[in-house]
Amino acid sequence: MLVNSKKLFDSALREGYAIPSYNINNLEWVRYILEACNEDKSPVILAVTPSSIKYFGGYKIVTNIVKCMIEELNIKIPVVLHLDHSKNFISCKKAIDAGFTSVMIDASDKSFEENISITSQVVNYAKNKEVSVEAELGNFDFSSAGSSYVYSDLEQSKDFVYRTxxxxxxxxxxxxxxxxxxxxxxxxxxxxxxxxEVKVPLVLHGASGLDENKLRTAIFCGVTKVNINTELMCAWSSKVKEYINNNKEIYDPRKIISSGEDALKEVIHCKNNIIGSKNKL
Ligand SMILES: [Zn+2]
Structure with a gap:
């Protein structure tokens, strides 16, 4: 069943675990992630970036693939369909109109006031449609440059969440x-x-590669949604590369693509266990 993130966050906050957010990068990944989380009885957020939407062919294609998979595969867990790192109002509107149940507006490259203005516009559009809105302050993509790590300002965070x-x-x-x-x-x-200070659920982007201790500490400090993409990509692609190297005569794309299925599902089972979402339904 497709749901927005509100109820899931409420239960997670109450019980001290986090909801996993995994990026769906192609049709096969939608199935792998749904099956793995359904087996774990873990709620899940399926995140799609604007570039993945382009890859799939459009917003409605993504919504329909996800809805049909939930039905045909008899998926019993609550599923959030989330637009990840949308840079503008238009793509949030398109996602909401197409049936997404959650959107992230990322105007973090704009000035503080502009960020507030764009984010508020998305919140206004989403709230009548029961769609959840996530936003960012600071910029994750600038936070890796040597010693100049980026940190959000506490007072600005408070102001940003309150005003938007x-x-x-x-x-x-x-x-x-x-x-x-x-x-x-x-x-x-x-x-x-x-x-x-902010009193809304917090989201940890870039959670790939963080050890168990760091993930658990982040959840203890208030993180309710954990975003994982790179680690899935690495696990899946290294298995697929190995399969191609060892099976040079194989040309069936179904065999090649699915050779990474078990590795991807293994990472998901492991993360669901660490962040505590396993068996929460
Ligand atoms: Zn992110």
Missing amino acids: GIDSYAPVIGNIHGLYDGDEKLNFELLGAICK
Whole structure:
């Protein structure tokens, strides 16, 4: 069943676990992620970036693929269909109109006031349609440059969440997209302080590659949604590459693509276990 994230976040906050958000990068991944989470009895957020929407062919194609898979595969868990890192109001509107149940507006590259204005526009459009809105302040993609890690400002975070009325907030606490070099400097103290001040569920982007201890600490400090993409990509692609290298005579795309299925599902089972969403239904 497609749902918005509100109820899922409420239960997760109450019980001290997080909802996993996995990016769907193609049709096969939708099935793998739904099956793995259904087996784990874990609620799940299926995240789609604007570039993945282009890859699939359009917003409605994504919505219909997800809805049909839920029905045909007899998926019993609640599923959120989420637009990830949308840079403008138009793509949020398109996603909402196509049946997405959650959107992230990422105007973090704009000025503080512009970010508030664009985010508020999305919140106004989404709220009558029961769609959840996530937004970001600071910028994850600038937070990996050597010693100049980026951290969201506490007072600005408070102001931003209050003035926009968003449902969940993605602060930057030294987290980055992609792979960490092993020397990540997450500021959990800041995370805890933001959690106390903003009073909405917090989202951890760039959770790929964080060890069990760091993930659990982040959840303890108030994180309710954990975003994982790179780790799935690495697990899936390394298995597919290995399969192609060992089976040079195979040309059936179904065999090649599905050779990464087990590796991808294994990462999902492992993450659901760590963040505590397993067996929560
Ligand atoms: Zn992100």
